[in-house]
Amino acid sequence: MTRRWPLLLLVLMTSVLLGLWSLAANAVERVNVLMPAPFADATAELVAAFNRDHPGIELSVSRGPLETEAMSDLAISSLLLGSSPYDLLLMDVTWTPKYAAAGWLEPLEPWLGDDALADLAPGAELGNAFAGHLWRFPLVADMGLLFWRTDLMEAPPRTPAELETISRRLQAEGKVPWGYVWEGKQYEGLSCVMVEMLRSFGGRWLDQNQPELSSPAAIEATAWLNHLVEAGITPPTVTNMAEPEALQAFQAGDAAFMRNWPYAWAELNRAESPLRGKVGITTMVSQPGEAHAATQGSWGLALLASSRHQQAAIEALRFLTSEEAQKQLNLRWGYTPTRLSVFEDPELLAANPVLAELEQALSAAVLRPLTPIYAQLSDLLYREMNAVITGEVQPAPAMQQLQSNSERLLLTAGGAG
């Protein structure tokens, strides 16, 4: 009998210890953020610093897929379960109204205040609020840019006609096989291209929630993109080009101009890049008298309604989007900041030669339509646009078709009639 005592004692002690440990574990608030993998890498040091400074919170990052739509699939799958394992979500700008309408997000203004966006650079504040609430705080700004070869021309073109003239001249001289590469594949990137072209020709996608896609400006914009392909300024393979393919062609020296996002600038200026130091960035060309537009594509943090650690999650959100964090993300990883003060930081201005141009492009930012059914609207647009540039249908009838399809969608979306 007595020999069993030590064993019993051991069991008792273990269970007490386990109980204490689990109590202690409960005292620590766990906050989990879902981000695309590159962001998870870039924020790793910040997360470690946050955890050092906040003993009561354990911040961890789940690495999501790199591709935006795959990331959305993962987030939506988890949210549909009802109890998502995430507290914060790093979201693309176009998801905001959809996620908010689905009831997955928690409004941020009770936590951050009504003037939370006051410190942001012009352009960065767009796309975070919808239906009277703030749903997202931007971590990294992103906008469409026109990349041009500084070794082939004095100054970048400012109008579609100039872009065409310079392209033709360089092609005729045999300097480049193609003039201008952009994203023409049947996917979201083509909608981003189109948002810029619509604005550049004086049109818009939606006005007061009514589509304006068969307006003369919209037809002209479409016809110009189609003309680029027909005239041989843009290669016919553009109909299958996403960002990586466009960058590949531009980096190989096969085009004088490219439409892409800021990340491409860092890629083009890597040590092994043949175009290192030969690339400039500016805003998209536009018709005389119209604005140069840059499609806004920022990533921002949102608080999930299902989170059980909202206070702690907000702490993490504040930290990750702080001035200091944004400065680090720009210095170390080249991410475009969203706070005005970071754009004007002398240390960053010295380290990053294009920061001023990025700030200027951001101020030209144009949003894609802010509606919960944006994904459907965009799907209609990029399908039709892709059909135009593959030569399946002429610009004018295509845009009329697109207009009526979009009108019908807005009337009947969701079968809610």
Added chain:
Amino acid sequence: MRWRLWLLMAPALLWLVAIFAAPLLHYAWLSTQAQSVLTGLEPRPVGAEQWLRLWNDARFWQDTWQTLRFGAASVGLEMVLGLAMALLLHQPLKGRGPLRTISLLPWALPTTVMALGWRWIFNDPYGPINQLATRLGLGGIPFLSDPAITWMASVWADTWKTTPFVALLLLAGLQTIPADLYEAAALEGASGWQSLRRITLPLLTPYLLIAVLFRLAQALGVFDLIQVLTGGGPAGSTESLALYAYLNAMRFLDFGYSATVMLGSFAVLVVVAAIAALAFRVGRSTPGEVR
């Protein structure tokens, strides 16, 4: 006696109900509801509205046609190539074991990986095929940017991957055919072609049917290959029914309509499978007849 039979079958039946019948019934119910991001994801009964929408949806019918085209072309090609491959692997060749294993490799690759591979092979102008074509002075081939060509490229990628699966099924079938049948035929002076037509093919019919049905069911539900290779483009020319249903659910958050599209494509699959099975039954009765 009878109740005991049912009792013994009950676990399997319950399982079937759980994984087939229940989701189908749920979908049938969902297709009478509007449940989308615009209803806050709450279901709202709309009667037959989603079905009317499906009927009038040109995109659904275009995708139906494209899915059938993809299914017919890829399964047809796979049957011919798979049979050839099975016959080859059935021969008593040296190194047949390793050869059989190696030939299965494409099938063992995850579809996403192989689709990424083909996307690179088909890349215009930097992919290997087009690099070679350019060097030979031929123009580039717009594998993935021309609606008339891209669907064939997707068929080819699918054929490359799943032919080994068909070959494996048919090889198993070939091994059930007794060798003495061939010996007897050879003694009677039958040529190789004749014994293939009169012995191999008729006896292989059940295996061909299984292969066709398996492959049709997979091909008509094609999603991952298309999603990775083309994303449904160019100009929507490779979008499949499964991709359309996925877009409606995961991108558009329109679950009511997505369920309707799924059921619609399920109906297409059932009709096609029935036609295929019937065709085989009709075909099977002929070889046995005296000529």
